[in-house]
Amino acid sequence: MRIERENPAHPEQIVGAVISTPPEAVDAAVRHAHRDFREWSREPVGTRLTALGHAADELDARTPELASLLARESGKPVSDCRGEIGFAATYLRWVREHAAEILRAHDTNSSRGRITLTRKPFGVVAAITPWNAPIILAMLKLGPALAAGNAVILKPSPLAPLAVSAAAELLPATRVLHGGPDTVQALITHPLVRKVAFTGGDQAGRAIAAAVGGALTPVLLELGGNDPAIFLDDFALTPGDFERLVLASFATAGQVCMAAKRLYVPETRLTEFVESYIAAAQRILIVGEPADESTTMGPVVTRAAAERVTGLVTDARNRGARVIPLASAPDSDGYFLDPVLVLGAPDDADLVRLEQFGPAVPILAYREEAEVLARANDSELGLAASVWSADEEHAFAVASRIEAGFTFVNTHNRTGMSLHAPFGGTKNSGFGREYAEEGLLEYTQSIVTHAPGAFRAGGAGLPAGAYPDAR
Ligand code: NAD
Secondary structure, eight states, rough: OOEEEETTEEHHHHHHHEEBOGGGGGGHHHHHHHHHHHHHHOOOOHHHHHHHHHHHHHHHHHHHHHHHHHHHHOOOHHHHHHHHHHHOOOOOHHHHHHHHHOOOOOEEEEEEEEEEEEEEEEEEEEEEEOOSSHHHHHHHHHHHHHHHHHHHEEEOOOOOHHHHHHHHHSSTTTOOBBHHHHHHHHHOOOTTTTEEEEEEEEHHHHHHHHHHHHHHHOOOEEHHHHHHHHTTTTTTOHHHHHHHHHHHGHHHHHOOTOOOOOEEEEEEHHHHHHHHHHHHHHHOBBBTTTTTTOOSBOOOOHHHHHHHHHHHHHHHTTTTTTEESSSSSOSSOOOOOOEEEEOOOOTTTTHHHHHHOOOOEEEEESSSSHHHHHHHHHEEEEEEEEEEEEEEEOOOOOTSOOOOEEESSSOOGGOOOOOOOBBBETTTTTSBBBBBHHHHHTEEEEEHHHHHGGTTTTTOOOOOOOOOOOO
């Protein structure tokens, strides 16, 4: 079956199509991938990492063409698409540089015995990815999984399947498969799929977790967030900082897992904050055609997404909030929305309580630090957060009390990412980590061989019933 993808800026245009694999054809795909695994895992790690480096170079070379395709299928501004692809190549190079050391076998031998620890691949990894940053989110799985010697079957989102499929072809031991929930179910419960890596929303995450629970397959879940940005009463933001903050919420039209989704501002500094925020938004937000170099915000991804976000804003307005447009969407049949600031929404409004995943940001006033922490933490989600203060020490102290996997200080979202720090959720935002050493070790199993010194020739043995002591 063909799955067509429309252009969210021009829904009458079909950007391209992919062929979906029916559930009954998944077995053959997994068996091919398992053969890939047997060959690929026998390659020395140096050979595998060289191949990842070549893929990074190819990705760089093909960036203009892939960015243009990604902009048309996702609605993201083309400059953002280029940035995403460049970052994906940078990440693959990070893996190339660091994986050999992280994957190194350990062999310790002393009078207490010998222990060897090797980091072995799982086998076939199924990677299921969302539409909003499809290339980097796929490479965060492909890079470490392949470095460790796994083979991968990638199942991208039907909302942006084209550029990521082309990018995945640049990598060895990788197959791409498309399809709906039945296809995914057949894939992740296949007995030769030994690890599942999923990034996406809470609902699909639960369906994946339930299925792999039955199959006893380990899973990495990177789910959504409702990320608070907390401004302490000494915040000192320049006009440029305000622009960065605006983009932290409105890049990709707010459809980013770690976007700043609720802004908490001291009541005493609310007016000044809102004025600076609006001024920055008016300078930086240009809503328009994704292919235009000057565009900073495109349409949302589907008509359903546009209706959902509009509904959240209408509900907040009906509950007494003031809605302030920050820029104007073009008059178009595309799924463009005006980016808005929402003032005075109650904490239990859905716009505040849920991940809005769209260009509408509530600004919420607070009085006390303890109060703002309680309100920020009053969420089932706990992906990212930020704390803004002139006093970095104080910001770190407040950050340590936030229930989130990754808290930025004096920035938020992509300008604060580090290749050297693990990223992932707490609470219902998922489990497992991407990036850095932890992100690589997710795709390995620690395999140990141990000869206890006590039982070597000449060893003293252990008295009956004894366990080794910890010395
Ligand atoms: P989604 O959950 O709708 O889809 C993600 C993937 O799961 C897609 O490949 C989709 O086809 C598949 N899928 C959907 N329903 C399924 C089901 N019932 N069974 C099996 N597979 C299913 O998410 P999306 O709209 O593509 O992406 C948005 C969500 O992803 C947001 O919640 C966002 O916060 C989250 N996200 C999280 C991170 C992170 O790193 N934590 C990064 C990006 C996006």
